Amino acid sequence: MDLELTETQLLLQEAVRSYLEREVPYDRIREQEKAGTSDAVLWKGIVDQGWLGLLFSEENGGAGGSLVDVGLVVEEIARRAAIVPILEVAAVGHVLERCGEDVSDLLAAIQAGEAVPVPAVWEGAGSEGAPSVAVRDGVLRGEKHFVDYGQSATHHVVAALDGLYVVDARTPEVTTTPLRSIGRTPLCHVRYEGVPARRVAGLEASALLVRLGRSLSAVQIVGGLQQALDMTVEYVKVRKQFGVAIGSFQAVRHHAANMAIRVASTRLLAYETLDAIDRGVASDAQAALAKASASRAAPEVTMLAHQLHGGNGVIEENDLYFYTLRAKEQSLAWGSFDECMAVVAGQVHVEPDWF
Amino acid sequence: MEFEWDAEYADFRRELRAFIQDRRTPELLAEYAATYGSGGPLIGAFHRELDERGWMRMCWPVENGGEGRNLLYQYIFVEEMEYYGMPYGNLTYTSIAPSIVAFGSDAQKAEWLPGIYRGEYCFAIGYSEPNAGTDLASLRTRAELDGDEYVINGQKIWTSLADVSTHIWLAVRTDPDARKHAGVSIIVVPTDTPGVTIRPLYTMYGGHTCETFYDDVRVPAANVVGGVNQGWGIVMHALNHERVGLAAVGALARLYDQLVAHLRDRRPEKLEDPVARRRLAELELDIREHRALALRNAWIISRGGTPIAEASMAKISGTELRTRIANVSMDLLGREGGLSVDSGAAAPYEGRAEFNFRLSPIFRFGGGTNEVQRDIVAAAGLGLARG
Numbered sequence: 029m030d031l032e033l034t035e036t037q038l039l040l041q042e043a044v045r046s047y048l049e050r051e052v053p054y055d056r057i058r059e060q061e062k063a064g065t066s067d068a069v070l071w072k073g074i075v076d077q078g079w080l081g082l083l084f085s086e087e088n089g090g091a092g093g094s095l096v097d098v099g100l101v102v103e104e105i106a107r108r109a110a111i112v113p114i115l116e117v118a119a120v121g122h123v124l125e126r127c128g129e130d131v132s133d134l135l136a137a138i139q140a141g142e143a144v145p146v147p148a149v150w151e152g153a154g155s156e157g158a159p160s161v162a163v164r165d166g167v168l169r170g171e172k173h174f175v176d177y178g179q180s181a182t183h184h185v186v187a188a189l190d191g192l193y194v195v196d197a198r199t200p201e202v203t204t205t206p207l208r209s210i211g212r213t214p215l216c217h218v219r220y221e222g223v224p225a226r227r228v229a230g231l232e233a234s235a236l237l238v239r240l241g242r243s244l245s246a247v248q249i250v251g252g253l254q255q256a257l258d259m260t261v262e263y264v265k266v267r268k269q270f271g272v273a274i275g276s277f278q279a280v281r282h283h284a285a286n287m288a289i290r291v292a293s294t295r296l297l298a299y300e301t302l303d304a305i306d307r308g309v310a311s312d313a314q315a316a317l318a319k320a321s322a323s324r325a326a327p328e329v330t331m332l333a334h335q336l337h338g339g340n341g342v343i344e345e346n347d348l349y350f351y352t353l354r355a356k357e358q359s360l361a362w363g364s365f366d367e368c369m370a371v372v373a374g375q376v377h378v379e380p381d382w383f
Numbered sequence: 384m385e386f387e388w389d390a391e392y393a394d395f396r397r398e399l400r401a402f403i404q405d406r407r408t409p410e411l412l413a414e415y416a417a418t419y420g421s422g423g424p425l426i427g428a429f430h431r432e433l434d435e436r437g438w439m440r441m442c443w444p445v446e447n448g449g450e451g452r453n454l455l456y457q458y459i460f461v462e463e464m465e466y467y468g469m470p471y472g473n474l475t476y477t478s479i480a481p482s483i484v485a486f487g488s489d490a491q492k493a494e495w496l497p498g499i500y501r502g503e504y505c506f507a508i509g510y511s512e513p514n515a516g517t518d519l520a521s522l523r524t525r526a527e528l529d530g531d532e533y534v535i536n537g538q539k540i541w542t543s544l545a546d547v548s549t550h551i552w553l554a555v556r557t558d559p560d561a562r563k564h565a566g567v568s569i570i571v572v573p574t575d576t577p578g579v580t581i582r583p584l585y586t587m588y589g590g591h592t593c594e595t596f597y598d599d600v601r602v603p604a605a606n607v608v609g610g611v612n613q614g615w616g617i618v619m620h621a622l623n624h625e626r627v628g629l630a631a632v633g634a635l636a637r638l639y640d641q642l643v644a645h646l647r648d649r650r651p652e653k654l655e656d657p658v659a660r661r662r663l664a665e666l667e668l669d670i671r672e673h674r675a676l677a678l679r680n681a682w683i684i685s686r687g688g689t690p691i692a693e694a695s696m697a698k699i700s701g702t703e704l705r706t707r708i709a710n711v712s713m714d715l716l717g718r719e720g721g722l723s724v725d726s727g728a729a730a731p732y733e734g735r736a737e738f739n740f741r742l743s744p745i746f747r748f749g750g751g752t753n754e755v756q757r758d759i760v761a762a763a764g765l766g767l768a769r770g
Contacts, residue, residue, distance in 0.1 A: 029392075029455075030385045031682045037384065096384045261765045276770030281761035282754070288764055289676070289696045296675035300386040307387065320668055373664035377647060377654050380667060382636040382674065383396065383462055 031296070037100060044104040047077065052110050054347055061212040066111045066180050074112065075141035083121040088135045095122065095240075095302040099247040106251030106358075109350035111213050113177035115244045116146035120185040123192070123237045127229035134183070134194065145183035145194065147237055148172040148218055155363040156370075159187045159234075161220070168195055168225035171218065176361065178216040179204040186225065187234045193225035211357025238362070239315035240305055245362040246298035246322035249355050250291060253325060256333040256351040257287045264336055274336075283332045290325040297321045316363060316371035323365035326355035396459050399438070403467045406432065415470045422505055422547065426470045430502025439472065439500040443484050447492055448500070458681035465633025475499055478625040479506040479552050486569075486609030486617050495571070498549070507545040507574070509553040509595060510618060512538060517752055519554075520563045520615065524597060526555035526570060528604060533557075533570060535578075535600040545581045545593040548574050552621075553597075558612050567614035571606045572597075588742040623694055625750045632674045632701065635708055638739060639666055641732040642712045649731070650716075659715055666708055673700040692764025695756035702746035702753060709739040 033041065052070055060067055074080060082097045084090025098118050105114045121138055124131050124145075137143035150173050151159060161170030168186060178184060178197065186193045195202065201223035204216040261284060264275035274280050301318040304310035330352040334341045341348045359365065388396075406429060414423040433439050442457045443449025464471040472480075480499050483492060498504035515522040524537025535555060545551060551572045558566030572579065578600035583591040609617045643663060646653045653659045676697040683690040713720030713736050724734035747753050761767040 029388055029682065031679050033384055257765075261767065264767065272770055273768070275761070275767040278754070278758065281767055282757045284765055284767060285696075285699075285757035285760035288692070288760055289700060292679070292693075292696060293672035293675050293700065296679060297671060299384055300675065303384065303386045317668055317671060321672055324668075369661060369664050369668070372667060373657065373660040376643060376660050376663040376667065379640060379643070380636075382466075382632070382670070383459075 033100070037097060040097060041100050041104060043077075044079065044101055045107070047073070048104060048108040048110060052108050054109075054350075057109055057111060057350065058344070060111045064206060064208070064214060066113060066177055066214050068180075070110055071112050071144070072141060074114065075139070078139075080117065080121070080139050083118055084125050084135055084139065088125060088132055089139055090125075090135075095243075095306040096299055098122070099244060099299060099302045102244050103247045103251035103254075106248040106354065107255045109252065109255075109347070109354055113144060113146050113181065115241070115248055116177055116181070117144060119237060119241045119244055120145050120147050122240055123233050124185070124228060126236070127192070127233050129228050131194075131228055143182050144177075144180070145185050146175065146177045146181040147187070147241065148175045148178060148184040149187045149234075149238065149241070150174045154360075155367045159189060161186060161188045163188055163190075163193055163225045163227070166224060167201075167222045168193055168220045169222055170220055172220070173217055174207075174361070175204070175216050175218050177214045178218050179206055179214055184218065184220075185228070185237070186220070187237065188225075191230040192228050192233050192237065194228055195220065195223045195225045199223055209357055211354045213354065213357065235312065236305070239301075239310055239312060241362040242315040242319035242368065243298060243301040243305060243310075245358055246294065246318045247302065249322040249326050249358045250295045250298055252351040252355045252358070253287075253291050253294070253329045256330050256348060256355070257284075257291055259348055259351075260284060260287065260333045260336050263340070280336060283336055287329045287332050290329050294318075294321045294325045313372055313375045316368040319363055320365050320368035320372060323359035323363070323368060326359035330355050392455060392459060395456060396463060399460065399463050400467075402436070403463060403469055407467055407469060411470075412468065415468070418547070422470075422502065427502045429470065430472065430500075433471070434500050434502070439476065439502075440480075440496070443480075443496075447484050447496060449484075454685040455681060458678070458685070461631050462633040465631045466637045468634070468637065472499065472502065474508060474625060475504065475506045478621045479508070481624050482552075482569075482617055482621040483608065485620060486613075488605075488608075490605065491571075491608060495550070504550060505544060505548040506550045506552045506571075507542050507548040507593070507595075508621075509539040509542045509545075509551045509572075511541045513540050517755055519618070520567065522554055522556060522567065524553070524555050525559070526557050526568065526602075528557075529601075531604050532601045533604055533607070535570070535572065535597040535602060537597050539595045539597075540584075541592050542581070542595040543592040545574060545595050546583060546591075550574060551579070551595065554614055554618055557607075557614075561612065564615045566612055567618070568611050569608040569614040569617045570602055571608060572600060572602050576600050576602060588738065588745070622751055623689075623691075632670065632677050635670055635673065635701065635704055638705075638708050638712065638735065639663075639670060641735055642708075642715065645731045646715070653715065662711055662715060666711055669700075669704050669707065673697070673704050676700050692760045695751075695759040696764070698750065699753045699756050699760075702743075705739070705746050706743040709736060709743045712736040713740055 051073055079101050081091040082093030085092050102115050134143055181197050184195050184197045201221045203219040207215045209215050264280055265273055267274050297318040301310055301315050340346055411425045414425045437450055440449040441452045442454050445451045483495055510519055512522050526533040526535045553570050553572050555568055555570055556566050557568040578598045580596040582594045585591045680690045680693045680697040683693055716731055719731055720736050722730040722734055723737045724730055
């Protein structure tokens with residue numbers, strides 16, 4: 029057991045953080061939000077830095093990182109509010125690596141920046157229900173809802189009736205309709221009208237994809253919430269009223285402490301679940317619980333951040349809104365608090381293994 | 384970052400759990416319930432058995448009779464004992480013994496530690512006074528040196544277990560002219576010393592706590608722990624250990640499991656009710672969040688660190704969760720949730736839900752109020768200067 033980051037992980041975290049602070053100006057993020065685009069410049073940087081290699085074993089040309097390592101990259105990118113499909117590529121990349129089929133061409137293309145595959149999982153209004161999309165005679169037909177970064181991805185990894193299929197998203201048989209949502213990151217609805225589909229894995233991989241998506245989504249939320257907390261702490265140190273820093277007032281301190289408690293417990297559960305997935309022992313309920321923890325924390329922490337920032341926190345020149353809006357979007361993605369709690373509630377009759 | 388327990392810890396937990404399940408007799412549990420942790424013949428025998436296995440002091444230094452094991456063993460020990468509701472020495476063991484180990488003289492260690500690990504000594508804690516609660520450093524109970532003895536005069540409150548204890552771990556003012564934190568000492572007072580008067584204060588959770596009065600109580604100066612006027616640091620050290628115990632997750636997990644087991648066996652329709660299932664799931668989420676904080680706290684200590692904000696976070700989350708579990712349990716059970724153990728078989732799982740509702744408030748303010756804990760998180764964890 030080691031509940032702290034290793035030396036190597038601290039170096040990775042610091043490398044990603046300083047790179048993003050240097051290379052990703054907030055004004056660029058604001059422009060991308062307005063245009064509804066993702067950050068292609070940053071994606072090239074991520075490829076050049078080799079961070080995607082953490083996803084893959086050495087025999088697949090990667091660096092053989094753990095999922096905790098991958099989580100750290102996802103967390104830092106969320107902490108910068110950068111608009112890139114890192115969670116999406118990480119989730120499908122890991123599942124493809126473990127799927128048992130020979131997809132080495134695709135894994136190499138991901139690491140070269142030539143392929144950007146994203147998951148296409150959901151069909152209904154939320155995260156409930158099994159997929160109905162089917163593949164017959166090698167072609168896939170149907171629709172997927174809430175595909176993050178679907179419009180700029182090169183491939184979709186589609187959850188179908190009997191498992192996962194990869195389709196080329198740039199073909200005319202794939203139509204994406206952009207959706208504008210609270211997170212201000214690219215999102216779309218997709219129609220597949222007879223697109224050639226390559227089978228890569230069965231239903232167990234589809235379930236793994238959801239478990240991993242939920243865990244990475246929790247880590248992503250933690251990144252944004254940590255930044256919102258840090259910004260708030262800095263603000264209440266310098267903001268003065270009645271002649272003193274408002275951070276000296278007990279009511280303010282208690283709000284800040286409550287934010288810190290939420291972030292701390294959510295972070296531990298999120299990384300614990302990533303580690304459990306790596307060891308092959310994570311259940312659907314564990315991943316749902318970690319995501320529920322993060323989904324609950326997201327609005328609580330950001331709304332307290334706003335309470336302590338007052339009017340300064342809501343103007344768009346201030347960076348706080350990135351985290352408020354992204355975190356709420358992310359709290360809904362891969363299963364909202366209620367949807368994930370329904371998964372946990374489905375298991376309450378089973379005696380939990382607490383320790 | 385790795386979350387899997389190393390094999391030696393997993394093995395210890397298995398061994399301990401099997402032992403507990405074997406020794407967990409209704410008679411022992413009844414004695415524990417009747418004496419509120421103060422002891423009794425069965426508890427004494429159980430402690431001796433624990434000690435024969437080395438478990439009462441395995442994390443103490445070898446030179447003090449321990450095995451110098453990693454503190455995670457102690458965490459596992461408390462977690463399992465709390466889960467199964469077994470007596471393990473409570474604050475004497477979790478808070479006082481580590482303080483004697485850390486600050487006591489060789490003679491004090493030799494005098495008190497064996498009695499503690501054999502379960503013969505119970506220490507009541509005398510910090511609070513009627514006018515010194517959260518502002519503990521304003522305590523006024525006075526100890527004046529007279530030859531090689533201290534003469535103690537004053538009054539303490541919430542001196543729980545004083546009436547059944549062998550000793551009182553007493554915070555006294557030894558220098559009235561020093562700044563208030565600087566003039567405090569810890570002195571150990573045998574409860575049978577002339578001049579000690581103990582008066583019970585009956586509580587809504589059934590047991591009682593105590594007021595203690597000190598009238599010209601004469602105690603050897605050698606009973607001062609860790610040096611004269613050095614008491615404040617010792618109190619803080621002991622309170623940190625106390626908070627680890629207050630934050631223990633075992634009892635909370637047990638309450639949850641008992642509730643679910645009762646519903647499964649006696650009220651199966653409740654477990655079909657999606658609203659009830661959701662309420663249970665939220666408790667499970669809360670317990671797992673709390674457990675993550677409690678374990679992190681213990682892990683930092685086990686690595687030689689001193690968690691400050693982390694300890695306070697765990698104390699807050701565990702104690703507030705305790706009140707929530709008690710309350711939600713009763714709401715889910717409906718009218719039968721209010722039945723006490725005195726209702727016999729009609730009471731769900733021996734009336735534990737009802738009992739815990741009555742018991743739960745003390746954890747939130749005991750050992751340092753949660754308001755103060757939040758302030759500690761803000762100061763030590765977030766770097767926010769106090770006004």
